[in-house]
Amino acid sequence: MQLIKEIENEELHLVNTVKNTLKLSKNINASVEVFIKKTIGISVNVRNNIVENVEFNSDGGLFITVYNKFSKGSVSSKDFSIKNIKNMLDIAINISKYSSSDFFSGLPDIKFLCFHSMELDLFHPWEFNIENAIKMSILSEKSAFESDKRIVNSEGSFLNSHTTINVFGNSLGVLEKYKSTRYSNYTCMIAQDKNSMQRDFDYSLSRRIDDLIKPEILGQKTAKRAISRLGSRKIQTMRSPIIFSSEISHMFFSHLASAISGDNVYQKSTFLINDLKMKIFPDWLDIEENPHLKRGLGSKPFDNEGVATEIKYIIKAGILQTWLLNCYNARKLKLDSTGNCGGIHNWLVSNQNISFEELLKKMDQGILVTELMGQGVDVINGNYSRGAVGFWVEKGKISYPINEITISGNLRNMWNNIVSISSDVDRRNNIQCGSVLLSEIQVSGN
Incomplete structure (x- = not known):
């Protein structure tokens, strides 16, 4: 109860800060936007039964943007005092006087703004007990060490608890807020046999502490993953079917988010520049964005400009339905904001309602990728190249672990080559997706 009271008091303080900023801004002849984000949290890190560190954080920022006709001035600070707010407003006005006039700058149209934030069940405070957190990590x-003698060392076990408060207001009369909690636990272990040593990790992430994987189960799963990678082999260069496991498939679709972002579209720096309302995925595939998913890790009632979020299709029957726009790039493109200033919100990728085991059988022979490395993706031309590790699949069953491979292709072809998606949806990311089977990709090995 003490923590809840502290958070409520902090929220009230931040709301009053935004109110005071907007009140003071009435003395200037300009439109004003005010945003405060504050995160309060604690992290515990344990390694080999020893507490390595306990971190407390209370980080916040006040962001003020002034639109002086069509010139913009922005300033931020961690000092929320009235004196500093007055100074920030003066600085923002002065910046706008020396900024180039840009017709596309300005506050959102009032019809798109959020004036009544909906309740999304994002706030589930936990009275954090350091001793209990340490016990959970240990x-x-x-549990990992006891599960198998081949687990020989640890790279650490973490437990994190954070609360975030968001308050937004502007000179059009908006003053909205919401708060959320986020908990995570993570364990990384090292396995060894006579011939090799491998590491792997597992984690969980949720809005409620009780929804995290139990510590003993997390340890067992992590140990199993590390042991499964012992005896990894290299394979020959080939073209092969491939499965992106559900734990990494969100990365595969994150490149779509980048390719259809408004900034890349209006700058014509995306290979999808001419593909709006065109088919870029198989016709059975849908991607729905649902910002209003209860307890969703990407849920929010409004974006970073105060625009109300809404449920919409990104992909429908394989066809690209929309760009991801904030107010500025929407005006550049003569369109409306999609409420995506600050990123995407809960992408739900459809699947074909088959199990992961059935997906392996469908592939029959090929590569199951469980981890990706590097950043070799270019959204200007769609070229894709990343390091990978995983498993070789033979006759629909995992045969042996593989490493030191590179997978490459072009995103347009890769998306078109999606054969099926299984129902083992990973809900630990903004993009929720099952394992993805592609008919063919270039694999570079020996």
């Missing part, structure tokens, strides 16, 4: 490691 238990994860202990």
Whole structure:
């Protein structure tokens, strides 16, 4: 109860800060936008039964943007005092006087703004107990060590708890807020046999502490993953079917988010520049964005400009339905904001309602990728190249682990080559998707 009271008091303080800023801004002849984001949290890190660190954080920022006709001035600070707010407003006005006039700058149209934030069940405070957090982290490691003698070391076990408060207001009369909690636990273990040493990790992420994987189960899963990678082999260069496991498939679709972002579209720096309302995925595939998913990790009632979020299709029957726009790039493109200033919100990728085991059988022979490395993706031309590790699949069953491979292709072809998606949806990311089977991709090995 003490923590809840502290958070409520902090929220009230931040709301009053935004109110005071807007009140003071009435003395200037300009439109004003005010945003405060504050995160309060604690992290515990344990390694080999020893507490390595306990971190407390209370980070916040006040962001003020002034639109002086069509010139913009922005300033931020961690000092929320009235004296500093007055100074920030003066600085923002002065910046706008020396900024180039840009017809596309300005506050959102009032019809798109959020004036009544909906309740999304994002706030589930937990009275954080350091001793209990340490015990939970130690238990994860202990469970991993006890599960198999081949687990020889640990790279650490973490437990994190954070609360974030968001308050937004502007001179059009908006003053909205919401708060959320986020908890995570993570364990990384090292396995060894006579011939090799491998590491792997597992984690969980949720809005409620009780929804995290239990520490002993997390440890067992992490140990199993590390052991499964012992005896990894290299394979020959080939073209092969491939499965992106559900734990990494969100990365595959994150490149779509980048390719259809408004900034890349209006600058014509995306290979999808001419593909709006065109088919770029198989006709059975849908991607729905649902910002209003209860307890969703990407849920929010409004974006970073105060525009109300809404449920919409990104992909429908394989066809690209929309760009991801904030107010500025929407005006550049003569369109409306899609409420995506600050990123995407809960992409739900459809699947074909088959299990992961059925997906392996469908592939029959090929590569299951469980981890990706590097950043070799170019959204200007769609070229894709990343390091990978995983498993070789033979006759629909995992045969042996593989490493030191590179997978490459072009995103347009890769998306068109999606054969099926299984129902083992990973809900730990903004993009929720099952394992993805592609008919063919270039694999570079020996």
